Amino acid sequence: MAMEYYAGISDAMRITFVQVMILATIAIVIFLYGMYINLKKWGLGAESYGQKPSKGSIFTFPKTLAYQLSEDGHGHGQNIIVTLVLDILLQRRIMRRSPLRWFMHITIFVGWMALFIMSLLMFLVELLHMAHLGIGPEPAVFREFLSPINDLFSYILLTGIIIAIARRLFIPRMREATIAYDSILLGGLTLITVTGFISDGIRNGTFWGMGLENHLAPPAALFHVIISLLFCIAYIPYSKYIHMIASPLTILANKGGE
């Protein structure tokens, strides 16, 4: 049982596979509807300075963004590649203000993105395997290959989360300013990470399994997947998670910012 599922979709776990596929579809639909609402909301703005508000078309925002990107800046403009690499990927603006906050955010960002991509890859490998197309690596082999990388990025993510929680708890200025909008983001992130560690720990019998029986591994994994789909995808447009989309776009729109 221990290694009969990987991303949760092997033959032995067909029910889980169906559940995961249904949940993933629901999560994506919820996400898309949320983004539709956001695009409609943003689309109520004008297409440029001094113009009348638009009527909420979902095309207004991309049009306005494209127009703004094509405009010259006033003393602060910079090359789009510099913006993408230094300000969005390497998060230079955070580094300038606080190296600790940068370390916290970059570890969360890198850990989150790496785990997300690896989960997708594992999912893809298992799908290919189940389709009997004869392409792609064996899921068991691929999982073993990913295992140490997964562990590494899980701990990178955990490091960032611990710093974030500690800042909210022990820095008075941060603690006093924390509202539900912030707590839900951090709480969701913590829940995903911890359930990931626990489900993996039960499956492999490590410290994180907390001595729980091996048969609890599949439901634990399923719970982790549900939570991840909920917070990773579905909840993004309705919460502070929207900053994962809006902040890079803002930096891009303002050519790296002031």
Place this chain on the structure above:
Amino acid sequence: MVRDNPSITTENLTAVQLMEIDSCTRCGECVQWCPTYDASGKKPGLAPRDKILRWQEYMKKSYGLRARLFGPKQVPEEEIEQFKEDVYGCTTCAMCATVCESGINTVELWEAMRANLVKRGNGPVGKQPMFVKLIGEYGNPYMADPKERISWVPDDVKIEDKADILYFGGCTAELRQKKLAFATARVLNHLDIPFTMLGEDEQCCNSALVRTGQYEIEDISRKSARKNVDGIKAKGATKVLFACAGCYRTALVDWPRLLGEELPFEIIHITEYLDKLIDEGKINWKQPFDNKTITYHDPCHLGRHVGVFEPPRKVLRSIPGLNFVEMDRIKDNQRCCGAGGGVKAGIPDLALGVAETRVEDALAKNPDILSSACPFCKRNLCDGRDSVKADNLEVEDIIVLTAEALGIDLSDCEDQAR
């Protein structure tokens, strides 16, 4: 079922700005640097982060998921009134934009929110509504006859009818702090640079109307910008010099937007022009200062808004007898003087509080002179200096110091410094 109308509209906000509101991560960096939040005794509503969060909530209540399903949820009027007070409690210094980790262009966001609230019937505050009447009627915010714009011109100053260079004096220098206009005109004459001016045809640059969200009322701002641009073109100028940071920023950024066209001339701040002349070896200082220590306050509209940081410093460093020292907070990290964004007219106590802190920043370096490159900064820093009783601190504009170092006599100038 009859649904309520949303409490707020999206008037004056662009689609990108509405997205920017959702990009705030609430990191709190802006709160730590906001000069008015600081000077107000840390009034929570003035924190930039808080303003963004509130508008985000208003948007959700008006146009979010719940509003789509069940209709908009009303925002109490008193809440919007309080929000207005807080949005106007900002000097538009752009410090929050500089430190924003998400790169939000906060200044334009506040200005857009103000314009939105003006249309809604809430804004502006204090004496700010007078700007519309005064600028609309007199072409300046000082209720002065347009003829007074040239009343300061002394007999020895030669102003061409047409020239390649036009000096745009600005309302404050021409009608109040005339020493600045005197100094600029005489410096240009001294350097044998032919220049022209718009004279009584000059209109207010409209910075006050743009910053306070009143630029669409009666179309005054656009009409004034049109008159100025057409006037400058008629004078044959290809370079326009500004000694006022507020006018400079407005001409550079806001005029093209108001008119929807690129300007057919170059916009240059006087310090940029002097910097170039120094590089070309065309300035010979004749009257060194007597070993004075000087520091420089970056005007927000010249520095953070458009990135002119070095030219003023280069001018001051090149003047003999001046020992230039920097304050701790300079350039893009500078602290605002407190006058901008209509705060001086709207909430004078707040403006004074910020000015006092900036003067304290300067006093920490023991200078004899606190200089700047903006008449409005000079005025508020003078108020701050008087308030903290730093009687020995001279507050002076770079162009006046330049004139003095060139040996130009300004003693015949009647300066209404306030």
